[in-house]
Amino acid sequence: MNELTSNEPIGSKDGIDVVSGLPVYPLGHHEPRRADIDPRAAKRAERQVALMFAVSALSIVGAIIAYIKVPNTTLIYVPPFGPVNANHLSVGLLFGLGIFLIGTGAIHWAKKLMPDVEVSEERHTYTSSPEDKAAFGQVIREGKEASGFGEYKLIRRTLLGAMALFPLPLIVFLRDLGPMPGTKLRETIWEKDVALVTDATYRKIRPEDIPVGGLVNAVPANLLAVEEEEGNLNQRGKASIILVRIDPANIVSQQGEGWDYQGILAYSKICTHVGCPISLYQQRTHHLLCPCHQSTFDLSDSGNVVFGPAARRMPQLPITVDAEGYLVAQSDFHEPIGPSFWERG
């Protein structure tokens, strides 16, 4: 240990760093702080630190009182923020201030009152001495010889084989995490004559309910029953659709002959990119925009991709009306909905 009183720092010789060869300059003269020479300054610093700790203690107690006393259901108006939960704000501010002041107090103490003369410590060399290295090599060699690891080839190979296999069951045991894909990604609960109903309110829809330029977020009529039975939202994630009505004169193409009903087109709501539900429908341009990655589809032209990272058009659901005049599906989708997958083809 060297307190840097000498002019030659550790690791230098004649003003040159023995490792890097760079010039080394001695540490400059240490400038004493006010608190080092003036007892009144030291006293002042002491009081400042103590004040911070004292205020901190008060804040912490205040935070507990606020937690108990300030109602959690009242919003108070705080000028730039608007109405804020009174309990949250008061507890947070007092607790935060309390913690913060412990920190500033400790640092102020260290900076003003603890010694500020830099000291120097020698680094040990990272590499061991040649003797130690050689001795270590010797230990390894002797151990290897004693075990016969190099000698018994059969043992070595069977051991390596067993060790390579042992983690495999741990992976295999994960098998029952989930079912096989099967045809799940290719099917939805849409089928012939399933009625289209409004999402969230589940009412059947008549064609005349949708004006040109209109948009309806819809689901199959049997969705609620299926969700009840399956206890999850999986089918909603595949069967959600949007219905739009475009003046038939403006429909350039669609995915199948007669899949619309008088200009009412049903498209999957699930983006073919990574599966966000999309209904950002722009009725004048007939574009459908995904808010996640901005893939844009032209619903007047078979739902083809006109912009963005999606590679596939939006699948169209063929629709018609039933005897009572409600919109129903002609069949399920004719291609898998949602993002691509390896087996999709």
Place this chain on the structure above:
Amino acid sequence: MSTVTPTDTTATSGGAASWVDDRLHASGGLSKLLKKVFPDHWSFMLGEVALYSFIILLLSGTYLTLWFKPSMTEVIYNGSYMPLKGIKMSEAYASTLDISFDVRAGLLMRQIHHWAALFFLAAMSVHLMRVFFTGAFRKPREMNWVIGTVLLTLGILEGFAGYSLPDDLLSGTGLRIAQGIMQAIPLVGTYLAMFLFGGEFPGNDFISRLYSVHILLIPGILLALVTVHLIMVFYQKHTQFPGAGRTESNVVGFRLYPIYMAKAGGFFFIVFGVTTLISALVAINPIWLYGPYTPSQVTAGSQPDWYMGWLDGAVRIMPNWETNVLGHTISWNLLVPALVIPGIMFTSMGLYPWIEAWVSGDKREHNLLDRPRNAATRTSLGAMALSFYMMLWFSGDNDIIATAFHLSINQITLALRVLIFVVPPVVFIITKRICLGLQRKDRETLLHGYESGQVLRLPHGEFIEIHKPVSLEEKAVLMGKADIAPLPAPLAIDANGVANPKAKAGAIRTRMSAWFYADNVAAPTALELAEAEEHALHGASHGEISSH
């Protein structure tokens, strides 16, 4: 009867210390540890911010587990947030609403946890930049660099897992995207997604599975790696910037006990305090606005937390390439941005110490840091990588930028598809010019002193600016610059006349090394410095003035 009273041994040398030593033989090691010296520099505290944020995350996270119910079972919400009362939602979301509205200080803890997570990743990233730009990753600290890379990767995953747990509309949308990307992996993707989600998306299982990953698996690994990371810093001792009294073989600063305990301990409270104050004053992720997740709803401005923004950005600006080979779909539009680019980025980051050592041929130990300007090529490479990252991050914000500045989202996206290739090389060139300029300025300063700003009118009418000599401290900093010669060209034929089989590879390396060190401005030699000082002394008295 023994004459020794029970207090005898402890009375001699401090109660607690003696008690411990009597059992652990710890005095020698502990006193060494407590006397350990750490150098002082503000940038060395960035890693501390990350460490303290991690501790805050563990504390606040434990608190949240007491109320959070990681279950996708549907319940009817009946808490005190009126706009969602009576709605069906998962238990996970309902319990997060309870934490936010019905548990006192629950919202505060949630916000502390989330802000601390953003702090954790932001501090890790900036700490990484500090380590990179100062060359602190060089021998003997390569292992710690690799651990740091792993910590950052795990931190991002951990953050995303936490973002996904409340099962609100935003987190569910994020999971849907993750599931879609998973599904795109060739060969195994469909199975992987089916197994992890327990079937189709969203299923009933994922939140509880993710929960154990988020509160046990990843934090456990993080804690272990953070511990190793710190032990290595202690064991190898901290690097230091060049300066007066600093050499490769010493470390100059303050002792751990008491000064660093007060400073670092105090700083923990400051980080905790600032996080708490921010959490009291600034809302983060108001999940009640998003509503419960359902796969048929979405919100404009669906964004991941900032540390995933670059990844989402890469997915956003990727062209829509997909190929179909023998009935199998390869989604380049997802594989490239979500797997290939991050893979390349993190692998090259992890391997960088070896790449640089190979290119530069510098395999020596370094305990003195480089000032970023003095390693112009490295600094420029780093700035280039950073600008690439920023371009991806901007891509991830394209809709927010479009909304905030009334721009066309399509034009922003198309522009970024070009800028991602154009900006990084430009940044490289500009950074290199700036670094070399600063090197030249340092050399000038050493030789001619500072421009004082004071102008002197000479008797014959000429104006000159008075140059102040450089202080010793400053000189120590400016001279702390190694001038390393590029690798020599390998001999095509060795001394025995045998053709060198490695000559070709060696020649490439020589060229790389020359490129790495190209244009570096050498620091003045001792002789030049002495001459300049002599000249300055001389000139200040009469030479310079009368010579004109």
Place this chain on the structure above:
Amino acid sequence: MAISRRHPAALFAVLFVALGTTGAAYAAVSTGTAPQAAATSSTQVDEGKQLFLEGCSSCHGVAAQGSSDGPSLIGVGAAAVDFQVGSGRMPLAGPAIQAVDKPPVYTEEEIASLAAYVASLGAGPAIPSDEMVDTSNADLVLGGELFRTNCSQCHNVAGRGGALSNGRWAPNLMAADPKEIYEAMITGPQNMPVFSDKTITPEEKKDIIRYIEELQKSENPGGADLGRFGPVTEGVFIFIVGLGILIVISVWIGAKAR
């Protein structure tokens, strides 16, 4: 939740609603009933026609039949006129990809006349009455569900608006008054689709408006909302303010004391 004080914007909102209501009441009084095409006084239609010929026909055609510069207005109804002209979107300030809302050019009376004229051209949605946008008995929870199902995809869950393609946008709803929201839903202005009364009933429209009113209160239990833009602003905040503060403190810790 009780609020002890209101956001300043609330004042404007109240003022806006009050003005709108007064205007609507005025229109109702001056025309005798809600301005259905048939029931409107012929003088008002004539005044409207005059205003139309002066201010609108250059784009929409002298008979409102539409031209290359503007769509046909036959059958768009009084509600469309009240929305477009009342919110200042029409007349257009200049060629633009999307009309911008600004202070209206016409007076309430003139707007009522224009609306009456356009309504007389063909049946279309009428301006909603006060009763139709009275949300005092509306279902806040259902409104929220419907908002997240039908509106948030463009206007964002907090109603702060969002980007559409090619420089279009879905506007921020924070200053929108109930009548305006109702009119937008039934007329589908600009690129917004129409939400007909059959798929979202008038009662449900009230519920949606009620939920938007709740959003307009901008209650932030957890503190400043950073514009409710989502995680991006949070990220920017943590770097600039959060790390900024800590780095300043780090510099203080590292600096030599005097």
